[in-house]
Amino acid sequence: MSKEAVTAAQEAPRTVASDVPADAGDAGYSKDLKARHINMIAIGGAIGTGLFLGAGGRLNSAGPGLALAYLVCGIFAFFVVRALGAMVVYRPSSGSFVSYAREFLGEKGAYVAGWGYFLNWATTGIADITAIALYTHYWSFFTDIPQWVLALIALSIVLVVNLISVKIFGELEFWFSIVKVSALVIFMAIGIFLLVTQSDVGGEKPGLHVITENGGLFPAGVMPVVIVMTGVVFAYASLELIGVAAGEAAEPQKVVPRAVNSIMWRVGLFYVGSVVLLALLMPGSKYSGDESPFVTVLSSIGVPAAGDVMNLVVLTAAMSSLNSGLYSTGRILRSMAMAGTAPAFTSKMSRTNVPYGGILLTSGVCVAGVGLNFLVPEKAFEIVLNVAALGIISTWITIMLCHMVFRRRAEEGLLTLPKFKLPGSPVTEIVTIVFLLTVLGLMWKDAEIGRPTLYLIPVIALALVIGWYKVRDKVAAGGLAAERQLDSSK
Numbered sequence: 001m002s003k004e005a006v007t008a009a010q011e012a013p014r015t016v017a018s019d020v021p022a023d024a025g026d027a028g029y030s031k032d033l034k035a036r037h038i039n040m041i042a043i044g045g046a047i048g049t050g051l052f053l054g055a056g057g058r059l060n061s062a063g064p065g066l067a068l069a070y071l072v073c074g075i076f077a078f079f080v081v082r083a084l085g086a087m088v089v090y091r092p093s094s095g096s097f098v099s100y101a102r103e104f105l106g107e108k109g110a111y112v113a114g115w116g117y118f119l120n121w122a123t124t125g126i127a128d129i130t131a132i133a134l135y136t137h138y139w140s141f142f143t144d145i146p147q148w149v150l151a152l153i154a155l156s157i158v159l160v161v162n163l164i165s166v167k168i169f170g171e172l173e174f175w176f177s178i179v180k181v182s183a184l185v186i187f188m189a190i191g192i193f194l195l196v197t198q199s200d201v202g203g204e205k206p207g208l209h210v211i212t213e214n215g216g217l218f219p220a221g222v223m224p225v226v227i228v229m230t231g232v233v234f235a236y237a238s239l240e241l242i243g244v245a246a247g248e249a250a251e252p253q254k255v256v257p258r259a260v261n262s263i264m265w266r267v268g269l270f271y272v273g274s275v276v277l278l279a280l281l282m283p284g285s286k287y288s289g290d291e292s293p294f295v296t297v298l299s300s301i302g303v304p305a306a307g308d309v310m311n312l313v314v315l316t317a318a319m320s321s322l323n324s325g326l327y328s329t330g331r332i333l334r335s336m337a338m339a340g341t342a343p344a345f346t347s348k349m350s351r352t353n354v355p356y357g358g359i360l361l362t363s364g365v366c367v368a369g370v371g372l373n374f375l376v377p378e379k380a381f382e383i384v385l386n387v388a389a390l391g392i393i394s395t396w397i398t399i400m401l402c403h404m405v406f407r408r409r410a411e412e413g414l415l416t417l418p419k420f421k422l423p424g425s426p427v428t429e430i431v432t433i434v435f436l437l438t439v440l441g442l443m444w445k446d447a448e449i450g451r452p453t454l455y456l457i458p459v460i461a462l463a464l465v466i467g468w469y470k471v472r473d474k475v476a477a478g479g480l481a482a483e484r485q486l487d488s489s490k
Helices: 003-011 035-046 054-090 096-104 107-136 147-162 166-197 223-227 229-235 241-248 252-261 263-281 293-300 304-339 356-375 380-411 427-445 450-454 456-489
Strands: none
Touching: 035 166, 035 241, 035 252, 054 096, 054 223, 054 229, 054 241, 054 252, 054 263, 054 293, 054 380, 054 427, 096 107, 096 241, 096 304, 096 380, 107 147, 107 304, 107 356, 107 380, 107 456, 147 166, 147 304, 147 356, 166 263, 166 293, 166 304, 223 229, 223 427, 229 380, 229 427, 241 252, 241 304, 252 263, 263 293, 293 304, 304 356, 380 427, 380 450, 380 456, 427 450, 450 456
């Protein structure tokens, strides 16, 4: 967004959702996403690789207390997406929180937010292709194919699909989400049936005794549950996608509040409910980070075909996450490129109104992930998960900071708050930021992967500073051009 738009936001009250794009990066998009697409994108954002694959390893290390970690992180994730939803209703933008950071925190804030988000999704994409390779190895037919080859194939397929059009993206995400939700509902129905009928699961009866006889809620103490918070935050990392998708929605002010409000019960049902059910069916020690916990359960009840079906579902979830990552970074990078803080080629649009430049850049980083799968296939998922956590934590903190300024501007009479608000503001934002910084600090407890990840923070900060000094002249030139254009129109 130009200085003109920022000045207008500061000097005059804003109405909800101006008809004129305040962000140059919003021009040229098709408004082809319908209410059903947005609703299912919101659901898909709440159900991803972090649950389908990550829950297995976390149950093994943290035990049934993992359900509490999902509940706590889910509450704060809801606060973040509710704050974002309020700003979306105020002004929908494909640039999402980067566009809001530009308006409320300035161009430097938008620059840091955008590249932090790119770091999140680029590394999440690596996690996704790693997960896809792990899932595929479940079938003996693919066992002999190297993990990195499977990762490269997956990336190539999703890249081609993502470049077609936003309408195709919306349809794919709609059906991906239908598959994920249906699979979880069916699994939970099977799990409840096993509990009620006391059928054998892995050689023993399910029930509360599975927890009490295997160390209780915290078999290894409370600290492992606290430490896995970083990974649990990652599990919710796609929720903010709804803000990006709103920029290409037909009626964002109407559909976004409904989608956001429904997230809380979905979190309780699908995340907390699933983990509790998994803990009641089998001891945490029987789950593994190398296999989906749902596959572990279904395979253990003597129905191998059920395990095959669920493995196909979690493979779909990983493909969905990768598809969403390429979609969102393409839009975010275009918003930045129009302001001069991202490479110029990422502003390019295809004939079908797809910002292919940013999508290709993210895919290029994911190729590096293919190399990671070649070098350390057994550690690739956990390494990139921790790096992605840095990006998502910085993104969520940015959203809460933007909302604090957003609310303050409203109190000063500079803009009009929509009826859709963040409850408890501004205390909610402060508590959420403190929680996220605490989760970041907890990574220090993980000496093997978490601590080395924290060592990357000064490296990333230095890269951002160097990058800013390289683009600041371009940013200033863009602002001056906008001012000259404004003067000439008077």
